[in-house]
Amino acid sequence: MHYIGVIKPLGLNFNQIQVFVLLALMAQISGLKAGRAYHKIVNAHIYENQLELMKEVQLKREPYPSPKLHINPDIKSLEDIESWVSTDDFELEGYQHHEAIKYPFAV
Numbered sequence: 001m002h003y004i005g006v007i008k009p010l011g012l013n014f015n016q017i018q019v020f021v022l023l024a025l026m027a028q029i030s031g032l033k034a035g036r037a038y039h040k041i042v043n044a045h046i047y048e049n050q051l052e053l054m055k056e057v058q059l060k061r062e063p064y065p066s067p068k069l070h071i072n073p074d075i076k077s078l079e080d081i082e083s084w085v086s087t088d089d090f091e092l093e094g095y096q097h098h099e100a101i102k103y104p105f106a107v
Contacts, residue, residue, distance in 0.1 A: 015039065021069065021090070028071055029078065047106035057101055067095035 019037045027034035046054055072089035075081065 049104045049106050061098050064096040068093040
């Protein structure tokens, strides 16, 4: 499986990763092929004090190839997830990242 990201400054990327992992887990448990997950953005915004970093740093970055997620094939049910699955049951292959952008906090 591959993750396809969208450029947004803060929380959206974390939400997308969570949905992607859940989709991959449900596909594995059900024996079905994972499809696509869609995310509707409501009230998307970038604060004024984040705009310069967004335009001059984040939007100019070239994305890296998507990593591959490997999930322990012994995970076969929701009960497995609740009872014994840990972060050791997941592996990312080929993960690369850019240096963190330190966006200022805004309210």
